[in-house]
Amino acid sequence: MLNLQPYADPKYFIILLLALLPLAIGLYFGKRFAWYEVIVSVVFIFLMFDGHKYHEGFALIGYMIWQWLLVWAYTIYRKKANNSWVFYGATVLAIVPLALVKIAPAAHWTHVTTLLGFMGISYLTFRSVAMIMETRDGTIKAFNPWLFLRFMLFLPTISSGPIDRYRRFVKDIESVPAREKYLDMLGKAVHFFFLGFLYKFVLSYIFGTLLLPRVEHMAMLSAHANGGWSWWLIGVMYAYGFDLFFDFAGYSLFAVATGYVMGIEVPMNFNLPFLSKNLKEFWNRWHMTLSFWFRDFVFMRLVFMMMKNKWFKSRITTSNVAYIANMLLMGFWHGLTWYYIAYGLFHGVGLVVNDAWLRYKKKHHVPHNKFTEAFAIVLTFHVVMISFLLFSGFLDTLWFHHHH
Amino acid sequence: MDVKTEVVEILNTIIGEDISDQMDDDFFESGLLDSMATVELLLDLETKFDIQAPVSEFDRNDWNTPNKVIAKVESLMG
Numbered sequence: 001m002l003n004l005q006p007y008a009d010p011k012y013f014i015i016l017l018l019a020l021l022p023l024a025i026g027l028y029f030g031k032r033f034a035w036y037e038v039i040v041s042v043v044f045i046f047l048m049f050d051g052h053k054y055h056e057g058f059a060l061i062g063y064m065i066w067q068w069l070l071v072w073a074y075t076i077y078r079k080k081a082n083n084s085w086v087f088y089g090a091t092v093l094a095i096v097p098l099a100l101v102k103i104a105p106a107a108h109w110t111h112v113t114t115l116l117g118f119m120g121i122s123y124l125t126f127r128s129v130a131m132i133m134e135t136r137d138g139t140i141k142a143f144n145p146w147l148f149l150r151f152m153l154f155l156p157t158i159s160s161g162p163i164d165r166y167r168r169f170v171k172d173i174e175s176v177p178a179r180e181k182y183l184d185m186l187g188k189a190v191h192f193f194f195l196g197f198l199y200k201f202v203l204s205y206i207f208g209t210l211l212l213p214r215v216e217h218m219a220m221l222s223a224h225a226n227g228g229w230s231w232w233l234i235g236v237m238y239a240y241g242f243d244l245f246f247d248f249a250g251y252s253l254f255a256v257a258t259g260y261v262m263g264i265e266v267p268m269n270f271n272l273p274f275l276s277k278n279l280k281e282f283w284n285r286w287h288m289t290l291s292f293w294f295r296d297f298v299f300m301r302l303v304f305m306m307m308k309n310k311w312f313k314s315r316i317t318t319s320n321v322a323y324i325a326n327m328l329l330m331g332f333w334h335g336l337t338w339y340y341i342a343y344g345l346f347h348g349v350g351l352v353v354n355d356a357w358l359r360y361k362k363k364h365h366v367p368h369n370k371f372t373e374a375f376a377i378v379l380t381f382h383v384v385m386i387s388f389l390l391f392s393g394f395l396d397t398l399w400f401h402h403h404h
Numbered sequence: 405m406d407v408k409t410e411v412v413e414i415l416n417t418i419i420g421e422d423i424s425d426q427m428d429d430d431f432f433e434s435g436l437l438d439s440m441a442t443v444e445l446l447l448d449l450e451t452k453f454d455i456q457a458p459v460s461e462f463d464r465n466d467w468n469t470p471n472k473v474i475a476k477v478e479s480l481m482g
Contacts (some may be wrong), residue, residue: 295439
């Protein structure tokens with residue numbers, strides 16, 4: 001049976017672009033063929049979850065019914081009342097399926113994974129939770145079942161983002177870009193596709209497929225004699241870090257490019273993250289739609305709540321607590337393993353230290369020139385790379401599951 | 405005091421420097437305002453002007469300069 005995983009091989013791109021051609025022609029002539037777009041999306045989503053992945057397909061359908069009912073019911077409720085506990089309840093219910101799927105591997109609930117898990121569950125959850133929060137704030141005022149489905153199941157971004165926002169998405173999908181603008185988007189799409197090919201099929205292949213297994217093997221061999229440490233670990237760190245970036249940034253470029261072909265300005269996910277001068281800037285450039293989601297729906301709301309209820313006297317304490325909580329939650333979201341949680345904590349503490357440094361810099365005279373900037377970039381890059389080594393789980397294999 | 409003077413005063417306190425000569429400068433781009441300071445700004449505006457400015461009302465493209473904040477506050481005051 002034909003099964004097509006998004007952006008996996010050249011065949012996918014050819015079939016996808018052929019299927020999208022009528023849509024693109026329509027957009028060029030100022031028409032958006034909504035029905036055609038829906039049919040193409042349904043067919044491609046079916047092809048993602050058919051064959052041996054059928055159980056994921058059923059999980060997706062069940063999940064969508066759950067979220068659909070939840071957001072719909074909450075919107076109806078919100079028009080009449082605004083009790084905080086109902087809001088918390090709705091948010092928790094929206095997160096429950098994802099939480100179960102994330103807990104399942106650690107708790108060895110294989111049946112839960114089979115029943116509820118499907119590729120992309122995280123990214124759909126980010127979208128629906130954001131909708132509930134914005135409905136509470138009153139910035140989303142109505143539930144449109146049709147737009148809800150098109151937003152949640154938007155084909156280019158269904159499996160791994162970028163995470164769009166409902167109001168932004170609706171603005172695009174309910175209109176047609178002017179011809180000049182659409183041609184500009186198509187030009188960008190071509191550029192993004194080719195850059196994505198370079199990232200994912202050349203650079204990520206070099207770092208992830210060619211280099212990484214070799215350095216990992218060498219690190220394993222030398223660890224035996226050196227109590228778990230060796231210079232090869234540095235090689236693993238660079239190979240893994242670059243692979244992670246080029247693989248995910250490449251994928252994200254494909255998703256954005258496909259969105260552009262469909263006349264939707266899907267937000268970018270990466271903006272030269274390795275040129276960041278500090279950790280805060282890094283999180284404004286790395287997996288941006290995720291970190292902005294956490295910024296807007298976790299960090300800022302947490303700070304808002306803590307300040308409004310005056311939990312802490314000092315604003316510094318408030319922001320430090322929020323940084324750690326925010327990044328820890330991101331760590332937990334990646335999965336319940338010590339290294340994901342440690343990765344979250346690492347970045348939480350990193351942001352606290354970073355902020356203390358920025359405050360110090362504001363008060364005292366710190367020399368600033370090309371060399372200090374270059375030093376800051378190299379330092380930030382290495383802090384990030386160390387965190388990726390932690391994130392990779394290789395240390396776990398090396399130290400705790402490596403039997404000689 | 406009018407809205408403009410009060411907003412500038414709030415911004416000056418939060419940012420810690422006088423911004424009255426950069427009314428159209430993007431304070432996110434310049435790094436003068438971060439997410440933390442943004443929340444402080446929203447809370448201060450809520451108290452001072454008795455307006456509802458929830459976090460999701462806050463769009464970084466509409467609130468990124470002192471002048472735009474003033475315009476937003478005026479529109480929220482109705």
